Amino acid sequence: MSHFERLEAFFQENRERHLQELQDFLRIPSISSLSSHRENMVHAAEWLARQLKTAGMKNVELVPTGGHPVVYGEWLGAPGKTTILIYGHYDVQPVDPLTLWETPPFEPTIRDGKLYARGSADDKGQVFMHLKAVEALMTCTGELPVNVKMFIEGEEETGSYNTAAFIEANQERLAADVLLISDTPLWEAGQPALYYGLKGLCGLQIDLRGPREDLHSGFYGGTVHNPLHALSQILSSLFEPDGRIAIEGFYDKVKPISAAEKTAFDRIPYNETAMQKQLGVPNLFGEHGHTVLERNWARPTLDINGMWGGFQEEGIKTVIPAEAHAKITCRLVDEQDPEEILMMLERHLHTYLPSGVTMSITRFNNQAKPYTCRIDHPAIQAAAKAYQLTYGVSPLFVRIGATIPVVEIFHRLFRLPVVLMGFGLPSENVHAPNEHFHLINFDTGLRTICRYYDEVAVMNDSPSS
């Protein structure tokens, strides 16, 4: 009986127990953003720590941080072999509006081969798969083909502030050859995807102030620069009519998309008309001269995330408001630096500030540099092979317009390749009511992870970007 036949038998025999355990994990309402859930967070971390020990990990520890604890464990019994650092998170998003959930978010329910619960896909379900992959290998073979460090945090959904500090302070403990994260979706059912590029992020809030108090537009119409008018001028100045961002220097460190990548993008099965229909917009929009995929993956973007001022209730109020506000974030690519972009953005805002209002700017703490990884890196190619062996198709190599802050931190500190090998689906209502996880990908994913360990055990390449 081969190594994989033994694993296969183990997974089948233990499936019911595994699903019961996962549901236990999902019952813990580990919402990191709500201080009322602080005890649940500890409860979830302790549950994880027990599971790590049961699986056979050593030096398992609940490490306190300034916020929610980090769970760490390791198995370093494969000297000379690759060391994989597995990162995931046990915290989940809030669940409101509760009324939209068909079954309660913390009462896991299986329907039609899908497990419904907050965190089932993002990311407790996928973290749990790594636990069970280790448990299976240790049970069936007494060892792992690679060295494994597991590092599961509790603040991913709130920006990983304390986690970033923990990583900086624990570089020796966390040192590895590969960072493996399962927190991204397949491209679509049956079609795995490896994410080799993430965008960076930076942003700020604009607070405009006009008159000292709200004014009656009858008594003061035509006297002052209405802050809402001023804000609309400033915000519209950020864009060219063709969708390009009008901030001076914004594109200086953006590289043209290579011919090879352009060709690869064009091969991705992707339909702009279907997307437009799905989103319900009369037309798609973005930087002129680029496809939707290019814009979302490889071109920087700027979005106004919020804007407000004055009267928002029903009906009419003839007020000239004293204040106007907006929140702006940029998604960055290539060599764009969050600090540098914020400086350019601020310079632009000051340049376009009408002289009748004053402005204050508050930068968001949440910053991340862009990240891309060579797709020919052996750590990535090993993941591709593992997917191929279990899903029966080669994965797509794709990028994503989103940001996972720890990825860039790890990459910057350790210069290690980051393998984003996830098992969710884009349709699984992550961050929304009725989050769920398809059990077919739970099953296949367990096998993919085990395959990956084998494929990545010996790498013939030096870590690289």
Added chain:
Amino acid sequence: MSHFERLEAFFQENRERHLQELQDFLRIPSISSLSSHRENMVHAAEWLARQLKTAGMKNVELVPTGGHPVVYGEWLGAPGKTTILIYGHYDVQPVDPLTLWETPPFEPTIRDGKLYARGSADDKGQVFMHLKAVEALMTCTGELPVNVKMFIEGEEETGSYNTAAFIEANQERLAADVLLISDTPLWEAGQPALYYGLKGLCGLQIDLRGPREDLHSGFYGGTVHNPLHALSQILSSLFEPDGRIAIEGFYDKVKPISAAEKTAFDRIPYNETAMQKQLGVPNLFGEHGHTVLERNWARPTLDINGMWGGFQEEGIKTVIPAEAHAKITCRLVDEQDPEEILMMLERHLHTYLPSGVTMSITRFNNQAKPYTCRIDHPAIQAAAKAYQLTYGVSPLFVRIGATIPVVEIFHRLFRLPVVLMGFGLPSENVHAPNEHFHLINFDTGLRTICRYYDEVAVMNDSPSS
């Protein structure tokens, strides 16, 4: 003992009682906008009706409307003499934030010669003066020098919808030679002002819709036209850089300010630097080529009164919101017609609507045409003389950027001159916490009103605009 000596004695002897009665009136919390205050509204109207009868008015009636009742009374015992229609309102603005009131809004208090209470200046205090002027004349002389109709409504602060219908339906009953309203301030302490021009009003709400749901700016950045960006484009397109309104045709029916009026404006004691300081803005702003007074009084304006969409809480949320909203109102002058201006505005909005979003527009019901009156009209000149006789200085002839909807309705239906002869002060916190009324103007105003009856009793002019 002359007619005026008798009145003087009466006002002095009855001052204490008058102030007690006024405070009784002010104790009734007649907030028209709050349905919980419906009974208080009736209570205030009944209080007024009793006072009208006591003063000697005939045919006193509480007339039900679709909303709060109208109070009507008349004295028509001066055949061949001028008929004055006195209009005022017994409803008041809401009082929040309550914590900012030094004494409770409905517990009238006299401090430093000022009567503090909601409604003391706007408009219960001034309505009460008309009651007491009639009472004094009837008591001292047994008659009035003119015919008087009093028409006090309870919905001025909520837009006078039902009142407008009442006026349309009661044209015969309300017919008069002059409409007299005391609901405007003096120019400053000791300096009365006659308002000969009011602006018109119209407005609408814009609702922009982009994607069906809020989108994650990582997964969808660069794919759709962000509705907040689209809104900022549309709103900023409404203005030229020099502050002119960019809507095609907007100024077509606006007349240049006449040389005579320009000269008159320039004589008004008015300091732009002081105004800028008072408002706390780095610079004043408005249509290029016009002074602040010209812009506020004689040039049309457009204001964004509210604007909102997306995330407004603390911190960051990387969302592309599904919706964006704004409220816009225009203040109109001369021959500008609210319906016509709304059509032009809507045409502009559709012209500048980006193709990636959809828009719906909702017009506000609140519309008013602009109003101006010849200042050489005998009804106005009589008011000037009355002010001169009691305040010892000639009133300033001024305009105002605000709107009193009933003024234009009366003017349109009856083609009668409207005399805006008020006794408040601009500093009396109308619509704000700690509203108050200077008793010096209560006293002087009572005498001014009596003087006005004498001066306007016989007019040598046909009613005119």
